Amino acid sequence: MGVEKEKQLVSPKVAMELLQTIKGDAIVLGSGSQEIHSFIDPLCMMSQLYLALIYKHNKKLFAKYTIYLYLHEIKSKKSKKHILNIMSAAIQEKALLAIMLDKKEMDLKDVDDEKSDKAFDRIADVARRVGVNKRPYIMINGKAK
Amino acid sequence: MSYFKNNLYKYYTFVIKSRIAIVVIFSLIFLYLTLNVTAALTHNDDELWLQGSNEYNRLLQNNHKQSYSQKLRLNLGSQPFSTKNVNALKLLHSNLEDVEEILRVSSPLTHKIIYSSDDNAGSSLVGARTLLEDGVDEIIGELNGSFKEFSKFYSSDKRILYVYVFSSSPIDFSKIYVPFDYDVLGMAEDKNIFKDAILFSILLTTLFVLFSITFRTIIPSILGIIFISFNTLFTISAYEFIQPDTPLHVSILLVAIAVSIMDFVYVYYGWHIAQVSHNAKNAVYHTITKTFKPILLTTFVSVVGIGALVFQNSVILQSIGYNVILSSLIGFALTFSFLLALLSFFEIKDPYMITKNASRLFAGLEARYERTILRIFLLLTGAIFLSSVVFTMDKPSGFITQCDDEVISLVIPSNGLTSKALKKLERFHKDINKRFKDDISEITSSYAYAKSFSMEYEPSRTFEVSNINLDFIAFDFELYDIYDDVMENSSHRLTIYLEDDSENKNIVLQWIREWDAENATLLDDVNSLLNAAKYDTVNHMIYVLLFILLLITLVIYGVTKNKAYSFIALTVNIIPLVWFFAILIILQIPLSIEVLVAMLIMVALSSDATIHFLYFYNKHLLPESSNEQSLEVSFIEVGTPIGIGSTILLITFLLLVFANIPTISTIGKYSVILIMFSLLADLLILPVMFIEMIKSK
Numbered sequence: 001m002g003v004e005k006e007k008q009l010v011s012p013k014v015a016m017e018l019l020q021t022i023k024g025d026a027i028v029l030g031s032g033s034q035e036i037h038s039f040i041d042p043l044c045m046m047s048q049l050y051l052a053l054i055y056k057h058n059k060k061l062f063a064k065y066t067i068y069l070y071l072h073e074i075k076s077k078k079s080k081k082h083i084l085n086i087m088s089a090a091i092q093e094k095a096l097l098a099i100m101l102d103k104k105e106m107d108l109k110d111v112d113d114e115k116s117d118k119a120f121d122r123i124a125d126v127a128r129r130v131g132v133n134k135r136p137y138i139m140i141n142g143k144a145k
Numbered sequence: 146m147s148y149f150k151n152n153l154y155k156y157y158t159f160v161i162k163s164r165i166a167i168v169v170i171f172s173l174i175f176l177y178l179t180l181n182v183t184a185a186l187t188h189n190d191d192e193l194w195l196q197g198s199n200e201y202n203r204l205l206q207n208n209h210k211q212s213y214s215q216k217l218r219l220n221l222g223s224q225p226f227s228t229k230n231v232n233a234l235k236l237l238h239s240n241l242e243d244v245e246e247i248l249r250v251s252s253p254l255t256h257k258i259i260y261s262s263d264d265n266a267g268s269s270l271v272g273a274r275t276l277l278e279d280g281v282d283e284i285i286g287e288l289n290g291s292f293k294e295f296s297k298f299y300s301s302d303k304r305i306l307y308v309y310v311f312s313s314s315p316i317d318f319s320k321i322y323v324p325f326d327y328d329v330l331g332m333a334e335d336k337n338i339f340k341d342a343i344l345f346s347i348l349l350t351t352l353f354v355l356f357s358i359t360f361r362t363i364i365p366s367i368l369g370i371i372f373i374s375f376n377t378l379f380t381i382s383a384y385e386f387i388q389p390d391t392p393l394h395v396s397i398l399l400v401a402i403a404v405s406i407m408d409f410v411y412v413y414y415g416w417h418i419a420q421v422s423h424n425a426k427n428a429v430y431h432t433i434t435k436t437f438k439p440i441l442l443t444t445f446v447s448v449v450g451i452g453a454l455v456f457q458n459s460v461i462l463q464s465i466g467y468n469v470i471l472s473s474l475i476g477f478a479l480t481f482s483f484l485l486a487l488l489s490f491f492e493i494k495d496p497y498m499i500t501k502n503a504s505r506l507f508a509g510l511e512a513r514y515e516r517t518i519l520r521i522f523l524l525l526t527g528a529i530f531l532s533s534v535v536f537t538m539d540k541p542s543g544f545i546t547q548c549d550d551e552v553i554s555l556v557i558p559s560n561g562l563t564s565k566a567l568k569k570l571e572r573f574h575k576d577i578n579k580r581f582k583d584d585i586s587e588i589t590s591s592y593a594y595a596k597s598f599s600m601e602y603e604p605s606r607t608f609e610v611s612n613i614n615l616d617f618i619a620f621d622f623e624l625y626d627i628y629d630d631v632m633e634n635s636s637h638r639l640t641i642y643l644e645d646d647s648e649n650k651n652i653v654l655q656w657i658r659e660w661d662a663e664n665a666t667l668l669d670d671v672n673s674l675l676n677a678a679k680y681d682t683v684n685h686m687i688y689v690l691l692f693i694l695l696l697i698t699l700v701i702y703g704v705t706k707n708k709a710y711s712f713i714a715l716t717v718n719i720i721p722l723v724w725f726f727a728i729l730i731i732l733q734i735p736l737s738i739e740v741l742v743a744m745l746i747m748v749a750l751s752s753d754a755t756i757h758f759l760y761f762y763n764k765h766l767l768p769e770s771s772n773e774q775s776l777e778v779s780f781i782e783v784g785t786p787i788g789i790g791s792t793i794l795l796i797t798f799l800l801l802v803f804a805n806i807p808t809i810s811t812i813g814k815y816s817v818i819l820i821m822f823s824l825l826a827d828l829l830i831l832p833v834m835f836i837e838m839i840k841s842k
Contacts, residue, residue, distance in 0.1 A: 044268040045268055046264070047268070054624065075267075134267055134269045135269075145614070145617050
């Protein structure tokens with residue numbers, strides 16, 4: 001069965017403005033001229049597949065696009081601890097890959113980092129206002145897939 | 146002595162006086178060219194067909210390159226989806242990945258399936274996947290469960306798997322490990338000096354043996370081999386000088402040799418039988434007077450008729466034209482200088498005439514022919530001619546090489562992935578599916594993928610191109626590795642897979658070429674380009690054949706001033722062609738360079754025979770002779786060299802059928818059929834029609 005398109009709660013222009021406020025909290029891949037904004041959950045299999053595909057074609061994609069990855073929890077996945085571990089890591093991309101792609105048993109810390117907590121909340125707030133209701137939730141030019 | 150004969154006599158005395166100098170000069174030229182010739186023969190006519198073809202030029206003008214599509218036909222046996230077969234297919238893919246020239250491979254493992262996945266817990270994704278990285282059991286399950294999705298890759302009984310390989314240059318699969326019993330469709334031959342050596346060895350040995358058997362002396366064998374070797378080398382060298390950048394196709398050289406070989410046979414035979422009543426030196430003069438004018442006329446017909454091909458906008462036709470012109474002119478020059486000089490050194494005591502008794506028997510039988518049979522035959526030929534014309538006009542594409550690769554790759558120039566471009570592609574999809582509903586198994590294009598993605602994103606919404614989010618589609622094309630399959634820079638690439646039992650690919654191709662009013666659609670796979678080039682050549686070839694027939698008619702009228710003779714010449718030359726066309730149509734043999742070359746060989750031989758025959762009749766027919774006597778003399782004087790020459794070529798071409806050189810074998814096969822038709826027309830129809838004409842007067 002196909003996926004019904006979820007209603008985007010705000011206009012593309014407003015969505016762009018909201019995304020602008022959390023760009024600094026994103027993990028950024030690539031340096032292309034076009035921006036791709038993606039809300040992902042580290043424990044969501046579809047998000048993992050999405051990330052794997054990005055890295056499979058990273059040469060082409062990273063030249064053409066700048067991909068902003070926003071870590072946003074699916075409640076049922078209970079992934080907040082994973083997200084905070086990635087956000088507080090010295091090299092976020094490395095931690096992201098270890099959790100999402102390598103799927104290694106990691107010793108997750110109980111992160112008590114105000115900066116990461118705030119970033120987590122900011123992303124969740126923007127996601128709620130935009131209407132993010134699936135992962136990966138991909139937006140280009142303020143429009144969701 | 147007439148002015149003409151007087152000049153011939155002067156020429157004869159000049160040749161006899163200078164014979165040593167003539168032989169030495171030609172031999173030195175031959176030696177020089179042998180040491181310096183660099184021209185290589187090619188067995189691959191693809192490049193020659195492409196150069197100068199309209200479709201190929203348009204592709205180049207639009208800054209695109211041709212691609213090659215080859216179809217691997219893999220034998221799967223009785224268990225098509227067995228673990229062994231799936232593992233072997235995976236290994237094949239792995240081996241193909243290592244070949245730099247391969248651009249993409251289309252198989253069940255690379256076939257992209259657009260899917261939508263949702264775990265109803267917040268995770269969902271619309272994506273494209275292939276089976277390539279799946280496990281063997283998963284692949285088997287998928288193939289069994291969703292066979293329809295992959296059916297275009299399998300024969301109806303599933304025993305054969307088709308894998309399409311698209312590459313920047315032809316792939317030699319003998320150098321790649323293919324873990325199946327397989328064959329490759331769309332393979333081309335290339336340069337091969339070893340094959341050329343085999344070919345010419347067969348040719349020269351056959352001629353040597355046949356000349357010896359026919360004349361019961363070794364002299365014509367030696368002279369024939371020398372004459373053919375000289376003419377071949379001189380023609381190759383002259384062609385290399387005129388067209389240094391165009392390779393010479395081996396079959397084209399065969400035409401040139403066949404055209405000139407008859408000159409040798411007429412001259413040698415004339416000299417041979419002249420020695421029955423003349424001494425050796427007078428025999429040379431006698432030969433010149435008997436053969437100079439008809440050979441001049443046949444050379445004129447070959448040079449002007451077949452040589453007219455040089456004005457065609459096709460490199461392959463130009464190549465044939467140049468070679469026939471060169472070979473005919475060089476052959477003529479060699480015949481009346483070098484060959485005469487050589488002949489003057491020899492003498493035949495008691496010359497053997499192989500057809501002396503046969504000519505009498507043959508003439509007797511033909512003089513008592515049944516008029517009704519002739520009329521029925523001519524009416525039948527006329528009916529076949531009309532049917533062939535109607536068929537060709539109605540279905541010209543049925544004539545071009547029938548391709549069994551069943552894939553067409555084309556490019557539609559555009560300014561990228563835009564709504565306008567996708568709308569144009571949508572129109573193309575609708576139109577071609579409407580016209581060839583049962584013939585197309587699948588079309589891959591940016592439109593097809595964009596539609597599939599959009600329908601998965603929004604299954605409840607009616608699909609419209611204007612609703613496609615192009616940004617997402619472009620991103621998906623990159624993410625799922627689709628972009629290079631359907632886009633080439635800013636142009637859109639379409640790959641059309643035809644059903645096994647689809648209508649002739651050429652009909653589809655021609656429809657594609659005519660579909661776009663802006664004429665912007667570009668075929669880019671070599672097989673399709675070749676088909677288009679050959680399609681465009683059909684009209685040229687028909688015009689050239691008609692021109693040659695008209696020329697023969699005019700030449701005969703010019704010589705005899707007799708309309709009936711011209712009509713006979715025309716009819717006798719048309720008959721073999723008509724019957725050959727009928728065979729092509731009935732057996733659905735497509736037009737190819739091999740067929741074309743065989744037809745030119747036949748026309749050249751047939752026109753030679755007609756001109757010699759009618760020229761002889763007109764000059765030497767005695768009013769007081771009976772039909773039988775006239776025929777007997779004609780058969781001995783002209784019919785015999787026609788028969789000898791044609792039989793020698795017939796046997797030579799028959800041997801070439803078994804030469805294990807595909808192009809040459811095919812030419813050999815068609816030439817044998819055509820030469821037989823031509824020989825029958827010249828020896829049976831021509832004399833009988835001539836008697837009919839005399840009787841009616």
